[in-house]
Amino acid sequence: MGSAPDVYAALKKELEGTRAEVLTPGDEGYRESLKRWSEHCVKEAQAVVKVSSPDDVSKTLRFVKDNKIPFVVKGGGHSTSGSSSIADGLVIDLSKLRSVAVDEEKKTIKAGGGTIWEDVDVEAAKYGLATVGGTVNHTGVGGLTLGGGYGYLSGKYGLTIDNLVSVDIVLASGEQVVASETSYPDLFWAVRGAGQNFGVVTAFTFQGYPQPDPVFAGTLVFLPDKIPQIVEFANTFHEKNDGNQALLWGFSAPPPNNAPVVLVQCFHNGPLAEGQAFFADVLSLEPLVNTTSMIPYPQLNSLLNNSAGFDGRKQFGGGAFKLPLSAPFVSSLHTDFASFCTSHERMNESLLLFETIPYAAVTATPNSAMAFSNRGDYYNVATCFKWFDSGLDGEIREFSKGLLKRASEAAGVVGDEKVRSVEGVGVYGNYSNVDVPVAEIFGKNSTKLADLKNKYDPENLFSRGLRLVPRPMVVVN
Numbered sequence: 001m002g003s004a005p006d007v008y009a010a011l012k013k014e015l016e017g018t019r020a021e022v023l024t025p026g027d028e029g030y031r032e033s034l035k036r037w038s039e040h041c042v043k044e045a046q047a048v049v050k051v052s053s054p055d056d057v058s059k060t061l062r063f064v065k066d067n068k069i070p071f072v073v074k075g076g077g078h079s080t081s082g083s084s085s086i087a088d089g090l091v092i093d094l095s096k097l098r099s100v101a102v103d104e105e106k107k108t109i110k111a112g113g114g115t116i117w118e119d120v121d122v123e124a125a126k127y128g129l130a131t132v133g134g135t136v137n138h139t140g141v142g143g144l145t146l147g148g149g150y151g152y153l154s155g156k157y158g159l160t161i162d163n164l165v166s167v168d169i170v171l172a173s174g175e176q177v178v179a180s181e182t183s184y185p186d187l188f189w190a191v192r193g194a195g196q197n198f199g200v201v202t203a204f205t206f207q208g209y210p211q212p213d214p215v216f217a218g219t220l221v222f223l224p225d226k227i228p229q230i231v232e233f234a235n236t237f238h239e240k241n242d243g244n245q246a247l248l249w250g251f252s253a254p255p256p257n258n259a260p261v262v263l264v265q266c267f268h269n270g271p272l273a274e275g276q277a278f279f280a281d282v283l284s285l286e287p288l289v290n291t292t293s294m295i296p297y298p299q300l301n302s303l304l305n306n307s308a309g310f311d312g313r314k315q316f317g318g319g320a321f322k323l324p325l326s327a328p329f330v331s332s333l334h335t336d337f338a339s340f341c342t343s344h345e346r347m348n349e350s351l352l353l354f355e356t357i358p359y360a361a362v363t364a365t366p367n368s369a370m371a372f373s374n375r376g377d378y379y380n381v382a383t384c385f386k387w388f389d390s391g392l393d394g395e396i397r398e399f400s401k402g403l404l405k406r407a408s409e410a411a412g413v414v415g416d417e418k419v420r421s422v423e424g425v426g427v428y429g430n431y432s433n434v435d436v437p438v439a440e441i442f443g444k445n446s447t448k449l450a451d452l453k454n455k456y457d458p459e460n461l462f463s464r465g466l467r468l469v470p471r472p473m474v475v476v477n
């Protein structure tokens, strides 16, 4: 590899005549392009190439391979693991691949590889359609889909990948293919859960569903003394929901008061009277704040946007919990979480979230059907820590791991094989750090994935996401 300026000048030449842009330090737009959802994922890349077509991606991939340049792919830039930023190489930035096209007849939605969920929700709604997208609409379609994807509609339609019809993908070789159940089915199997390790997806085609009516949704805010009643409500939730509801609840100390509260996000895909009746037991607990109302579907995934701003360092962590939960156990998690956050500066916006999204539709598909391996009769629990002092990075990671392990082990979801009560791995890959062992995220699918990695990316070009490595074929004489 020559000096960095020479190499990237050569890449610029390679992409001449296209709409692609190659930005190096000092170029207008370079610094802005390094922005990520979490400040600790902002890294000074040697160059950022904003590709504008699958051909640009193919040329770039061949170029980085020939010149042995490490690279990452950036979709929406929301991962907190740092897997879409790089200090010693190139970013393949997909932000110019933002487009959504709806096929009214097939009810499918085709989204460019750099699209965010707001683009999908808004465009699909023009046709009275919706699909399973993220609950914060500035999140990228790319990373969320390739790692699985949970949303408010998962109770009805399963994961985002369960509704993925096909992907247009550029492989490590630079070859452009369409992967689906009938075209490159083994690649399509791998892409649905471990996609970030297999290529650059330039377009996703999703199945859409009729969603002509508004939905009942909103946030309730309570003081922590209501934890027992909220736990009781969550415990009955999974028996009485019919897949058309979701309940996200958890702990934080958001502005303006910065005092510990319990946040409850309600969702019912139906009319007002039904929603109010379904959530009556929690609505009657006299919340400090109640924003529930009927809203158009595209607004639903913007409700949490304010609590997910772009400032500060952030760290997602994932575990699992089973219902019923005991109120004293939840209160003890709250005490540990709140005292950790209050004993460190400016951590009040951190969140511990119990994502009670009905799982019957998710578990209708077996873990062997796709690379994704987190299907089981349990719910995700997530930490999202937010802080400003880089000196705290390590301590926060360790605390988060310990807290989630405690929640997950108590539920019998992770831990010693003998006490595990479920088949799924109990960890959502999109909430994990890149150093988590592959087997913890892909369980029994790990070996098949390593074989497919050998088939589609033998040189491990896509190596900065989960540490999935190719398993060379054993030649038997």
Ligand SMILES: Cc1cc2nc3c(=O)[nH]c(=O)nc-3n(C[C@H](O)[C@H](O)[C@H](O)COP(=O)(O)OP(=O)(O)OC[C@H]3O[C@@H](n4cnc5c(N)ncnc54)[C@H](O)[C@@H]3O)c2cc1C
Pocket (backbone or CB within 6 Å): 037, 072, 073, 074, 075, 076, 077, 078, 079, 080, 083, 084, 094, 113, 114, 133, 134, 135, 136, 139, 140, 141, 142, 143, 144, 145, 146, 147, 148, 149, 150, 151, 195, 196, 199, 200, 201, 202, 308, 430, 431, 464, 465
């Ligand atoms: C505020 C917030 C809310 C969230 N809510 C949800 C939720 O409701 N449901 C849920 O399931 N998850 C949720 N997540 C987790 C989310 O799924 C992950 O953070 C995901 O990685 C975000 O994708 P991205 O494209 O924005 O991120 P990026 O950081 O750009 O990408 C993440 C990984 O995917 C790769 N990648 C991205 N696009 C492509 C592509 N087109 N082709 C190949 N590789 C690609 C990147 O290289 C990187 O390895 C949330 C995250 C945040 C920060």
